[in-house]
Amino acid sequence: MTLQLHAPDPADERLELARQVLRKEADTLDRVADRLDGRFLQVVELLRDCSGTHPGRVAVGGTGKSADVGRKLAGTLASTGTRAYFLDPTRAVHGDLGTAHPSDVALLLSHSGESEEILRLARPLRSMVRAVVALTGNESSSLARLADVSLVYGPVEEVCPLTLAPSASTTTMLALGDALAFVLMAERGFAAEDFARFHPAGNLGRKLLKVEEVMRQGDELRQAPETDTVRAVFAHVRQYGRRTGAVLLLDGDGRLAGLFTDSDLARLIENRQDAALDRAIREVMTRRPITVGLGVRVPEAVSLMRQKKISELPVVDGDGRPVGLLDVTDLLGLGGEAEQRPAARQTA
Secondary structure, eight states: OOOOOOOOOHHHHHHHHHHHHHHHHHHHHHHHHHHOOHHHHHHHHHHHHHTTTSOOOEEEEEOTHHHHHHHHHHHHHHHTTOOEEEOOHHHHTTTGGGGOOTTOEEEEEOSSSOOHHHHHHHHHHTTTSSEEEEEESOTTSHHHHHSSEEEEOOOOOOOSTTSOSSOHHHHHHHHHHHHHHHHHHHHHTOOHHHHHHHOOSHHHHHHHOBGGGTSBOGGGOOEEETTSBHHHHHHHOOOOSSOOSEEEEEOTTSOEEEEEEHHHHHHHHHTTOGGGGGSBGGGTSEESOOOEETTOBHHHHHHHHHHHTOSEEEEEOTTSOEEEEEEHHHHGGGOGGGGSOOSOOOOO
């Protein structure tokens, strides 16, 4: 019997190369993490004071692939509480240096530390900002010598098969930028509420919205005393703005006593309970309806509505007084969980 040999599967070779790239970059980050020292803390203090003790901004500069990293770093800093902007080295030396302020700190990125454009920027920038920080892999580079503080991550080997294309070096700069931003974020006590203010749109914004930002309130609420008859409630309750099918019923102290919906009214009529229309609405309302308080995040409220299969959810203050109402029709456009519409209204 002849043994038949099979050629290596090209797909397996590609996957193995991809795994090697990821593992080598992960190993690089592990080594860089071990190299961090007091200079990292010096940079943190400079950047922290830049938006605190010395109100200014962080001017992030880089060229080539470092520019891409710099733009991302400036965005991460700005969205996590450290005011920052990207300073294009070429545009800067042709007039955009005017954006720099004496209270700013410049954070310049260059793996070699010998980038001509970065050095041309660094020299005049030193006299225009409070400090220049270098993020580089070369301890003895021109940029490291020019800077007030150098965050040197040391030698790294590019994982490109030719060891030429920026890869491990840009990954390292990106990760160190995240480390700076998130240490600053933690020092400032930057919370989810702060993050939400800077991310009002998109999926992040939706996840962080609080009920008071989307609930119906004021004149949009239908409210009535629980002692009124059903007929009187629907004859006299007026509503402005968005239509809702729920009436919030109040006790003598103005606290939420119950909920009555258009569906409840329809059921009375369908079941020929016309006599109930002239009795106090508290006899047919949903007592102790499901509610949420102020400060609850919208996804949590939507999850509760879906779990309980309700379409309206009153929002109450600390004393149990209604201050708003979530209606499923207002949540459909928010995406995610909100688009999975609850199946029913609260019923008695």
